[in-house]
Amino acid sequence: MVQEHFDVVVVGSGFGALFFVEGYLAKRPAAKILMLERGTFNSHAWQLEHGKNSSLAHTSTFRTDAANKVWNFTIGVGGGTNCWYAQTPRFHPSDFHMKSKYGVAQDWPLDYDELEQYYVAAETRMSVAGSPDMSVVLPRSAPFPQPPHKQTAVDAIMRRAQPEFHVPIATARASVADAGRPPCCASARCNLCPVNAKFTFENGFVDLRGLPNVEIRTECEVTHFDHAGDSVKAAVYKKGGEEHRVTGDLFVLGANAIHSPAILLRSGIDHPLTGVGIHEQVGYSLEVLLEGLDSLNGGTITTALNYSLYDTPSRKDYAGALIYFDNRWPHGLRTEYGRWRQLAPLVIVVEDLPQDSNRVVLDSDGMPKVLHAEISDYAKRGVEASLVNIEKVLAPLPVERIDFKGMRDTESHIQGSLRMGNERASSVIDAKQIHHDVRNLVVVGSSVFPSGPNSNPSLSVAALSLRSAALIA
Ligand SMILES: Cc1cc2nc3c(=O)[nH]c(=O)nc-3n(C[C@H](O)[C@H](O)[C@H](O)COP(=O)(O)OP(=O)(O)OC[C@H]3O[C@@H](n4cnc5c(N)ncnc54)[C@H](O)[C@@H]3O)c2cc1C
Ligand code: SF4
Secondary structure, three states: OOOOEEEEEEEOOOHHHHHHHHHHHHHOOOOOEEEEOOOOOOOHHHHHHHOOOOOOOHHHHOEEOOOOOOOOOOOOOOOHHHHOOOEOOOOOHHHHHHHHHHOOOOOOOOOHHHHHHHHHHHHHHHOOEOOHHHHHOOOOOOOOOEOOOOOOHHHHHHHHHOOOOEEEOOEOEOOOOEOOEOOOOOOOOHHHOOOOOEOOHHHHOHHHHOOOOEEEEOOOEEEEEEEEOOEEEEEEEEEOOEEEEEEEEEEEEOOOOOHHHHHHHHHOOOOOOOOEOOEOOEEEEEEEEEOOOOOOOOOOOEEEEEOOOOOOHHHHOOOOEEEEEEOOOOOOOOOOOOOOOOEEEEEEEEOEOOOOOOEEEEOOOOOEEEEOOOOOHHHHHHHHHHHHHHHHHOOOOOEEEEEEEEEOOOOOOOEOOOOEOOOHHHOOEOOOOEEOOOOOEEEOOHHHOOOEOOOOOHHHHHHHHHHHHHHHO
């Protein structure tokens, strides 16, 4: 059999992989690229018909030692672009300096300013809707591609009182018909958006799918790399019950924060921090009952973010929190006559720290197993502090009562198992996302985060991939 060879072999086809390929092709448009994807392509129509994002249950692909800890992701072409809710805030400038500013976690090997041009590029690619007002918290050099979504009555009051903290959300859910997508109609079930208003692989990477030099090969489960010395020689994958091998010059690993470390562990590419530090944010729900104020009249599922508790001096002692102002009614409408909409559902998301005890290992049969004892004390203190401080934050509103509606079982953000950094001793990959030991291997996706900011990760994943590709190509 003739050995297949490619300029670039990519594992996975989710956020990290797709945006790396996008950035690489911008510099090398003729590069011959193979993307090896474990799942199948499931169209928007297929997903609506079957009521799910993938034909392969993600829970069948890994094990965990913590029955109550949920990890959520999609196996399939497009990865998380299928199931995501398309919330796209940038990380905060301080998120990149957690060690030097607050003495916790690790600093990133790059800062907000360096990533800013790639944030703009990723937002442009996803046609993100947002308001210029967001730049009071997250500075920006270019306007959002789309105008912000309509705010609720609650947001209007909060924005008047706290213009420096309460801002319309940035989101890849269309606010106007654009980029082949209709406007969002606030039906609030974005993992299976009925109208195709959010950015996905299918509606967002139409050009890529038509390129003759890029192949997305499906139902190919990459098991490991063959490597020698400081380079990968081949990716080995299973398809149709048989093992295949493909060689390349550059290898890009974007199989998510559980499967990417597992592939490295099975390859014997054994940096001691491989798989170490997997984490995500900790979230809980509140329902704010309002006196005489009808709300829930916004233009999308979540209309605004409040940064009052995100980056305060207390971040050296306890985790910051991001407050999501929702425009849905997960706990039902009010039952009192005429007061149906006098409520504001909130989701509070608190950052966690990567801990060495929480890690991805291989089970005896080579399947990834997530060991996750518990969240950090830092996060626990952050949850407590946010519960105490929320009343102050909501002071501008006519609050009748705040009901705690329970902890959320996951934020669906697996991250931090192959952290990036300047030093080999404290990171697996370098500032360009190249493996410290294996120099033709790039790691992309949320596995590379060295700390766990409390914003949604995917816009940052995309921006990091665009940057890495630009530096490497
Ligand atoms: C329900 C839900 C809602 C979410 N909402 C948001 C949101 O609103 N905003 C946000 O920022 N983030 C959101 N996320 C998180 C987002 O999906 C992830 O942060 C993002 O997908 C991470 O990108 P990634 O490239 O690391 O992994 P993925 O996008 O998951 O890509 C990994 C790819 O690798 C493939 N793969 C895995 N193993 C193998 C293998 N062995 N061989 C070949 N291919 C393999 C997978 O099939 C997949 O295509 C949400 C996630 C879920 C589950
Ligand atoms: S709020 Fe509704 S229309 Fe908008 S992206 Fe979500 S599911 Fe689609």
